[in-house]
Each structure stands twice: as C-alpha cells, then as structure tokens.
Amino acid sequence: MSEPIRVDLLDETVELSLEDLCRICGVHERHVVEIVEEGVIEPRGAVGEWRFTGLAVTRVQRVLRLQEEFAVNLAGAALALELLEEIERLRRGGR
C-alpha cells in the first residue's frame, strides 16, 4: 500500500467560497443561498464575497439530506438539524 492519501479536514479554519461550497456539496448556488437565508449557515463577508468555514459543508449536507429523506421543507429541516445538534451536544456531556 502506498502513502496515505491527501485529505481535507473540514473544520472551522478552512475557508471556502460559495463556489467551493456548492462544488463540495454538489448543489446549485440557489440552494446554498436559501440555506443561508434560513440562517442554517452564516457566511462572513459581503454578498458576492461570501466565505464559509469547513463546518458549513456538514450542515449543508445534513440539512439537504433531512429535507429530501423526510420530505420536509427547509425550515423544518433546519429545526430538526438544530435539535439534533443540541442532542449530540448534550450526549457528549456538554456544558
């Protein structure tokens, strides 16, 4: 087996443009804009120069999966995502 393969850690230090985020998540810009408008992810910078962190990838993917697989609208998926994250935080013994 060869060398370990290159990976990208999608954490809060990674900076992604709108295009990067769309490419990584495989979605149209329109969807990401809706998700931003719903307040699920918060870009830094002015419109047209949006910058996202790597954490936005996970939230976009999860909210899209919830929407598609439970047939709920974006607001419902966003609510479910927030409750899920809260449960995960509590289970980890978060303060």
Add this chain to the structure above:
Amino acid sequence: MEFKDYYEIMGVARDASADEIKRAYRRLARKFHPDVSKEKDAEARFKEVGEAYEVLRDPEKRAAYDQLGRQPQGEEFRPPPDWNFEFEGEDRAGGHSDFFDQLFGGLGGLRGRAGRGGPGRGGFRSRGFDAHAQVDVTLEEAFHGATRTLSLQRVELDKDGKPRPRVQQLQVKIPAGVVDGQQIRVPAQGEPGAGGEAAGDLFLQLRVLPHRWFRVEGRDVSLDLPVTPWEAALGETVRVPTLAGRVDLKIPKGSQTDKQLRLKERGLPGSPPGDQFVVLKIVAPAADSASREALYKQMAAAMAMNPREAMETDR
C-alpha cells in the same frame, strides 16, 4: 446472491397499499436515518429500507418484484432466465444490494446506467456520487492524529462492460485536533463518474469515542478530579492527567467541590487550541475505625457549620 424480502424489511403485508408503504417508510426512516438514529446498525438498515421502498413505491418495479414470488429472506437467489426489467427514470442513489442490481439494473453506485446500454449511450455524463462513512477515533487519536486503512466497496466495469465488485484499501491520515462530528473530505474517492466525468468525493464523519476520564466539548476537555478535604482546604500541588501526559496542578487554598480550574491550551490542538478544565470533587475518607470516628467528631466540634443554611432560611 441473497433474496431480499422487501415486504419483511418494511414490515408491511404483501397486499399493503401505497399509502401504507409510504407510512412505513416514513416511520422507518425516522428510526434508522443515520442523521437521527441511535441504533447501532442504522446506516445499513436505512440503506436496506431505502432500497425496499424504492422497489415497493414504484408500481412497475413492485409488480416485477411480486412476480418472483415469495422466498425466504437471505436465501440463495438467481433471477429467472426470462427476467428482463427495463426501467426509465432517475437512479436515486448508489449502494444497492447485489439483489437489487441484478433485478433492476442499477450499477451499485455507477451513476446512471452506463453499463446497461453500453458506456456513452446517449452521451450520458455525470459526476459520481459522494460516498459517506463514519470513522471512530479515540480521544487520544483525536489529539495525536491517526492513520486508518479503509476498505471500500468499489464497482467497476470489466472488459465486457459488466459491473464487478472490488474491495479497495485506502490509507487515510486523520490529522491531530479533529473534533466529534467533524468531516474529512477525501477528494475523488467516492463513486466513479459516468461518461468521463470526475468521481464523487468520500466524506468521513469522525466520531470521537467516549473517554474513561475526559469529557469533550468542541476542542475543550474537562476532567473530574477527586481531591481530599485537606488538599482542597489547605491547597496542594497534585499530578493531573492531560492528553499530552501528566502535569502538576496547584489546587488553590480554600477550594470547594465543583471548583473549576483551567489548564490553558491543554485541550485538543487547533487554532486556537482547546483548554482543559479540571473540576474538583472532594472525596471524604470513610469513618471506618474508632480513631477516624474520633477525628470526625473532633472536626464537628471544632469546625461547626451548617452547609444547608440557605435552604433552611429560604422559603
């Protein structure tokens, strides 16, 4: 190839109506969806349920499947020689069972149906699907970094254009300082694309396993530290475990249970790195001998206190 009893998987009768099937799917999806489920084998079950629903929700596929008759789940199965199912429409997702692929011609992940009609049929081009997997790491591995060898199920086309499963080993380096729930993207290691398009990506969701001593929140870790009453009252320097090894910690004089001390930047690495919080827990020795009992009595007399005073005066 094993026979799949889609009715049994969905827990519905063979004459279930479309509405009943839809309800069963919604219920099972909430139970097993990897995003919401606590079940151990949620992901595998969710895929199985999704596959069953894909067949039973589609009248054409359901009718074709019903023709096969009923066979015990898991029994060795070959499609009948006259089986010829052609369906038009979208492929919902990759990762079907062999059983599904044999019957309905999905390519177990090759997006579209490039293998069925021959590659390039109708100029079909599409980027491959992303693949998702969960990787468990210990807290020590999250701190130091780790290397994992993943076994990925691949489907590739042989020289006759037939899909063949292949297991590929992939070595992935997990960097130091990952946190629970974080993803790692491995570019172009998802499902292959069709018509010369790029492969999808592989996303690894990291789960940091619970630790015996440390609790974790983000990059911060916290530790309950048992101390004696005299260490807390008089102050003392004690050895405390951190992820990087033991360090000396000075317990301030007059500390009480639940006092928090912060070891700056002793949590998970990052920018900024997390901190370690130490929560003091005073542990009193047992009064299990005459001399110890006498000591407690002496303390009661010399240091009389009522820690419940507030409760008693406040109504």
